[in-house]
Amino acid sequence: MSTPTPAQAIPERNGHGDALARTVSNSFSNSSFGTQELGSSPQASFQSLASSHGTHQRPSTKQLKPFHTGDIKVLLLENVNKTGQDILRKQGYQVEAIKSSLPEDQLIEKIRDVQVIGIRSKTQLTASVLKHAKNLIVIGCFCIGTNQVDLKYAAENGICVFNSPFSNSRSVAELMIGEIIALARQFGDRNTELHNGIWNKVSAGCWEVRGKTLGIVGYGHVGSQLSVLAEAMGMKVIYYDVTNLMGLGLSNQVPTLDHLLQLADFVTLHVPEIPETTNMMSTHQFEQMKKGSYLINASRGSVVDIPALIHASQTGKLAGAALDVYPNEPGGNGAHFTNDLNTWTQDLRDLKNIILTPHIGGSTEEAQSAIGVEVAESLVKYVNFGITSAAVNMPEVTLRSLTMEEPNHVRVVYIHKNVPGVLRKVNEILGDHNVDKQMTDSRGDVAYLMADISNVNTSEIRELWQSLEDLGSRIRTRVLY
Numbered sequence: 028m029s030t031p032t033p034a035q036a037i038p039e040r041n042g043h044g045d046a047l048a049r050t051v052s053n054s055f056s057n058s059s060f061g062t063q064e065l066g067s068s069p070q071a072s073f074q075s076l077a078s079s080h081g082t083h084q085r086p087s088t089k090q091l092k093p094f095h096t097g098d099i100k101v102l103l104l105e106n107v108n109k110t111g112q113d114i115l116r117k118q119g120y121q122v123e124a125i126k127s128s129l130p131e132d133q134l135i136e137k138i139r140d141v142q143v144i145g146i147r148s149k150t151q152l153t154a155s156v157l158k159h160a161k162n163l164i165v166i167g168c169f170c171i172g173t174n175q176v177d178l179k180y181a182a183e184n185g186i187c188v189f190n191s192p193f194s195n196s197r198s199v200a201e202l203m204i205g206e207i208i209a210l211a212r213q214f215g216d217r218n219t220e221l222h223n224g225i226w227n228k229v230s231a232g233c234w235e236v237r238g239k240t241l242g243i244v245g246y247g248h249v250g251s252q253l254s255v256l257a258e259a260m261g262m263k264v265i266y267y268d269v270t271n272l273m274g275l276g277l278s279n280q281v282p283t284l285d286h287l288l289q290l291a292d293f294v295t296l297h298v299p300e301i302p303e304t305t306n307m308m309s310t311h312q313f314e315q316m317k318k319g320s321y322l323i324n325a326s327r328g329s330v331v332d333i334p335a336l337i338h339a340s341q342t343g344k345l346a347g348a349a350l351d352v353y354p355n356e357p358g359g360n361g362a363h364f365t366n367d368l369n370t371w372t373q374d375l376r377d378l379k380n381i382i383l384t385p386h387i388g389g390s391t392e393e394a395q396s397a398i399g400v401e402v403a404e405s406l407v408k409y410v411n412f413g414i415t416s417a418a419v420n421m422p423e424v425t426l427r428s429l430t431m432e433e434p435n436h437v438r439v440v441y442i443h444k445n446v447p448g449v450l451r452k453v454n455e456i457l458g459d460h461n462v463d464k465q466m467t468d469s470r471g472d473v474a475y476l477m478a479d480i481s482n483v484n485t486s487e488i489r490e491l492w493q494s495l496e497d498l499g500s501r502i503r504t505r506v507l508y
């Protein structure tokens with residue numbers, strides 16, 4: 028390894044023939060390593076995260092890019108929200124946005140060329156599609172679910188995946204408030220009756236929600252938002268969660284689900300879909316509930332034993348229920364909510380005071396806009412800085428930003444197979460420089476190492492990159508500076 032030259036020896040990437048910068052940029056595309064001409068200045072067009080959408084950063088934060096932002100090609104499918112498109116365009120990336128998903132052959136043709144792809148739920152990124160994506164470094168799912176992506180294949184090929192799990196929490200919480208009032212006043216039934224020409228003015232069994240007890244099961248993103256809104260309406264809030272959590276406002280945690288069911292007038296479910304929550308509301312739990320209470324489920328369909336709910340409703344134990352999610356849900360809109368989907372569907376449809384909605388808890392314009400921002404910001408942080416915070420299929424690794432006062436530093440990102448002895452070999456390579464900070468973590472078979480090293484001169488960057496690439500454990504190497 029040659030002797031490091033002083034810090035100032037690393038040239039500014041000003042776009043005037045810095046072949047090295049262009050060469051390192053090809054760590055995105057190993058096949059064309061070092062063969063392309065340098066393009067125009069990246070600095071001129073680059074918008075920092077801070078300047079583009081208000082995130083606070085110290086002014087001296089150094090933007091890391093071994094590439095021209097204009098060289099980053101982004102394909103956005105399925106009408107990704109404009110908020111997300113704008114953030115990516117402001118980076119200077121080449122963004123192609125298409126309103127629909129693409130047939131597989133067209134998708135394969137397009138995906139060959141891009142470093143970034145953004146999709147929603149319809150585009151299937153299977154292993155057979157991804158194997159053509161030789162330049163791809165990151166996938167943004169502009170939605171909640173990620174089961175349309177082969178996450179394992181992506182990780183094993185150094186492709187990081189991001190989504191937006193929590194941008195719609197508020198939308199769900201607001202729907203819950205609407206449904207609590209709707210159930211208490213039976214206005215779903217009154218509305219249906221009047222649509223059928225029936226005037227049925229009643230007050231029996233209709234209630235104000237003020238002073239009633241709301242029992243929230245699962246006090247996470249949705250549950251805690253709901254807690255605040257419900258107290259504002261004068262409700263008393265209790266919650267049950269497997270984790271000990273500080274209650275917001277005057278709300279109180281109770282020790283068991285049975286405690287909650289025995290005390291609550293309204294029970295809402297906001298737990299994840301995991302084996303422990305399958306049918307967590309079944310015959311025993313309905314028996315624990317107060318007579319004349321209400322159940323709302325906007326979490327996942329598997330959480331409620333629906334035949335047990337139908338029984339509790341028919342026997343008058345429940346005064347009403349609202350369901351937004353079901354064990355089986357149709358793939359598209361249409362007249363699909365029949366017994367062909369779930370054998371008990373007609374019994375459910377025939378119940379009194381039951382609100383049935385087609386999984387719309389998080390479906391608002393605001394949620395879509397927030398998803399656009401959240402996912403696009405994750406993509407930018409990954410492309411420009413190597414940060415994997417909130418990644419779905421990679422370990423979460425972050426380091427504080429490099430500053431302009433650290434001009435001869437480079438950031439090494441090394442995605443590798445999680446096998447014994449790798450770190451020793453990597454550190455032998457990095458050891459010729461000052462390793463200022465380093466973080467590594469693994470997830471299954473894949474590990475992610477990020478290190479900021481100093482005293483690196485320009486001529487050494489390619490050598491550094493090549494040495495890491497030559498290790499047998501390598502999945503992908505990126506050198507950002």
Ligand SMILES: NC(=O)c1ccc[n+]([C@@H]2O[C@H](COP(=O)([O-])OP(=O)(O)OC[C@H]3O[C@@H](n4cnc5c(N)ncnc54)[C@H](O)[C@@H]3O)[C@@H](O)[C@H]2O)c1
Pocket residue numbers: 192193195196199244245246247248249250267268269270296297298299300303304325326327351352386387388389390
């Ligand atoms: N209807 C919709 O459109 C819609 C939209 C968003 C989220 N969701 C669903 O709502 C649910 C909650 O979402 P979130 O974002 O609040 O999730 P979250 O991860 O923020 O919170 C879930 C909470 O449940 C708790 N929990 C886990 N297992 C539990 C158990 N066995 N008993 C009690 N508590 C338990 C966790 O500790 C956590 O506090 C998820 O199932 C999510 O998929 C539905």
